[in-house]
Amino acid sequence: MRGYTQDxxxxxxxxxxxxxxxxxxxxxxxNDEYCIDVLTQISAATKGLQAxxxxxxxxxxxxxxxxxxxxxxxxxxxxxxxASDAIARLVRS
Amino acid sequence: MRGYTQDxxxxxxxxxxxxxxxxxxxxxxxNDEYCIDVLTQISAATKGLQAxxxxxxxxxxxxxxxxxxxxxxxxxxxxxxxASDAIARLVRS
Amino acid sequence: MRGYTQDxxxxxxxxxxxxxxxxxxxxxxxNDEYCIDVLTQISAATKGLQAxxxxxxxxxxxxxxxxxxxxxxxxxxxxxxxASDAIARLVRS
Amino acid sequence: MRGYTQDxxxxxxxxxxxxxxxxxxxxxxxNDEYCIDVLTQISAATKGLQAxxxxxxxxxxxxxxxxxxxxxxxxxxxxxxxASDAIARLVRS
Numbered sequence: 001m002r003g004y005t006q007d008x009x010x011x012x013x014x015x016x017x018x019x020x021x022x023x024x025x026x027x028x029x030x031n032d033e034y035c036i037d038v039l040t041q042i043s044a045a046t047k048g049l050q051a052x053x054x055x056x057x058x059x060x061x062x063x064x065x066x067x068x069x070x071x072x073x074x075x076x077x078x079x080x081x082x083a084s085d086a087i088a089r090l091v092r093s
Numbered sequence: 094m095r096g097y098t099q100d101x102x103x104x105x106x107x108x109x110x111x112x113x114x115x116x117x118x119x120x121x122x123x124n125d126e127y128c129i130d131v132l133t134q135i136s137a138a139t140k141g142l143q144a145x146x147x148x149x150x151x152x153x154x155x156x157x158x159x160x161x162x163x164x165x166x167x168x169x170x171x172x173x174x175x176a177s178d179a180i181a182r183l184v185r186s
Numbered sequence: 187m188r189g190y191t192q193d194x195x196x197x198x199x200x201x202x203x204x205x206x207x208x209x210x211x212x213x214x215x216x217n218d219e220y221c222i223d224v225l226t227q228i229s230a231a232t233k234g235l236q237a238x239x240x241x242x243x244x245x246x247x248x249x250x251x252x253x254x255x256x257x258x259x260x261x262x263x264x265x266x267x268x269a270s271d272a273i274a275r276l277v278r279s
Numbered sequence: 280m281r282g283y284t285q286d287x288x289x290x291x292x293x294x295x296x297x298x299x300x301x302x303x304x305x306x307x308x309x310n311d312e313y314c315i316d317v318l319t320q321i322s323a324a325t326k327g328l329q330a331x332x333x334x335x336x337x338x339x340x341x342x343x344x345x346x347x348x349x350x351x352x353x354x355x356x357x358x359x360x361x362a363s364d365a366i367a368r369l370v371r372s
Contacts, residue, residue, distance in 0.1 A: 002125050015119040022115055022142075026108040032095050035153040039179045042146045043186045046139055049115075050186070050370060053135045058363040060128040065340075066359065069348040080345065084337040086132045090370050091329060092278070093136045093143070143277060151270040154251075159266065162255040173252065177244040184236060184276050185371070188311050201305040208301055208328075212294040218281050221339040225365045228332045229372045232325055235301075236372070239321045246314040272318045279322045279329070 003063030004056050014052055021045040053090055057083070096156030097149050107145055114138040146183055150176070189249030190242050200238055207231040239276055243269070282342030283335050293331055300324040332369055336362070 004011055022045055028038050061083060068079035097104055115138055121131050154176060161172035190197060208231055214224050247269060254265035283290055301324055307317050340362060347358035 003128055004122065004131075005125060008122060008125075011122050012119055015115060015122065019112060019115040019119070022108060022112040025145075026105055026112070029097065029101060029104050029108065032098060032101075035096055035149050035157060036175055036179050038097075038149055039146055039153075039183065042142050042149075043182045046142050046146075046186050049135050049139050049142075052118075053132055053139075054363070054367050054370060056128050056131055056135075057366060058359075060132075061340075061344075061359050061363060062356075064128060066348045066355065069345045070351070072349070076345065077341075080337070080340050082129055084333070084340060086129050087336060087366055087369075088333050089136045090132065090366075091333060093139050147270070147274050147277060150273060151266075154247075154266050154270060155263075158247075159255045159262065162252045163258070165256070169252065170248075173244075173247050177240070177247060180243060180273055180276075181240050183273075184240060189314055190308065190317075191311060194308060194311075197308050198305055201301060201308065205298060205301040205305070208294060208298040211331075212291055212298070215283065215287060215290050215294065218284060218287075221282055221335050221343060222361055222365050224283075224335055225332055225339075225369065228328050228335075229368045232328050232332075232372050235321050235325050235328075238304075239318055239325075242314050242317055242321075246318075250314060268315055272315050275322045276318065279325050 003059035007055070007059070011052060011055070014048060018045055018048040018052070021048065050090075057086065057090070060086075096152035100148070100152070104145060104148070107141060111138055111141040111145070114141065143183075150179065150183070153179075189245035189247075193241070193245070197238060197241070200234060204231055204234040204238070207234065236276075243272065243276070246272075282338035282340075286334070286338070290331060290334070293327060297324055297327040297331070300327065329369075336365065336369070339365075 021041060025038060025041055025045065028041060065079045065083055068076045114134060118131060118134050118138065121134060158172045158176055161169045207227065211224060211227055211231065214227060251265045251269055254262045300320065304317060304320055304324065307320060344358045344362055347355045
């Protein structure tokens with residue numbers, strides 16, 4: 001079980017929609033659609049992925065990190081460092 | 094024909110890989126994989142989409158915008174404004 | 187003369203405001219203010235810098251790149267490549 | 280006392296450097312320097328601010344959020360929500 005388990009169906013639905021958007025992007029390129037329209041669609045897919053990331057990270061802090069911190073010890077430090085690294089990757093991507 | 098037409102096959106290949114990554118993300122969630130690992134995969138897909146955007150934008154400037162500017166007139170201004178708006182959306186997403 | 191020259195006073199005013207925000211950030215840290223409040227202020231300064239970037243880039247496309255493209259030749263390619271590189275740096279930062 | 284208090288001097292030094300970079304940006308605009316060079320300098324200042332944000336957020340998780348979670352209760356939930364909101368602002372800016 002993970003922090004996101006109770007919202008699993010919601011995440012799966014969002015990812016299927018994003019998968020469809022990426023497939024739609026390929027179709028747009030295939031059909032030589034206008035570059036700017038393709039870019040607009042890419043922004044939509046990117047925003048979708050970003051929202052999934054922020055949701056998962058929030059659940060991760062609320063569950064996995066919170067549990068580790070409540071128990072304390074070395075695992076707590078490890079979990080916070082890991083979360084900080086994931087945040088840095090998100091911010092920089 | 095579009096600015097990206099000559100690299101179409103390359104873009105299609107990259108988009109299929111990204112589509113596969115997004116499908117892989119759904120599988121990770123389905124299997125309750127560790128949140129941080131899911132986040133790492135999302136970053137990879139996002140970076141992939143970003144690279145496609147930057148490539149398309151570069152081709153767009155080199156071809157569509159360049160042509161409009163060479164011909165001059167109102168369409169040139171319009172094309173530059175449109176490109177600037179697309180850049181702003183990219184930077185902010 | 188540069189693409190931004192006619193809006194110079196406006197850019198200078200915005201940069202002075204951002205400089206003041208950064209100085210305010212140091213004061214917040216000096217006074218041990220709450221981390222989240224400091225982060226909110228940093229976001230404001232970052233957004234300010236981003237808006238200046240997008241403005242300068244728009245002027246750059248409208249003036250420097252447009253001129254080079256109108257004249258054509260090797261300088262035109264160079265200017266577009268340079269602009270694309272600057273956009274990539276902006277998007278990735 | 281805050282999560283960042285023990286690294287205060289380091290943060291102040293970094294913010295003073297960023298303040299100097301922003302002042303340098305105004306000087307570049309004043310002197311009509313080349314747009315692309317100004318953009319490169321803005322990226323440097325933005326990256327500096329981003330690094331300060333990520334550092335503060337890491338300390339915040341390690342200290343303020345960790346303490347609230349160890350004590351538990353409503354304040355813990357509040358602190359995690361607040362941190363998630365700050366992360367979302369960072370990712371979107």
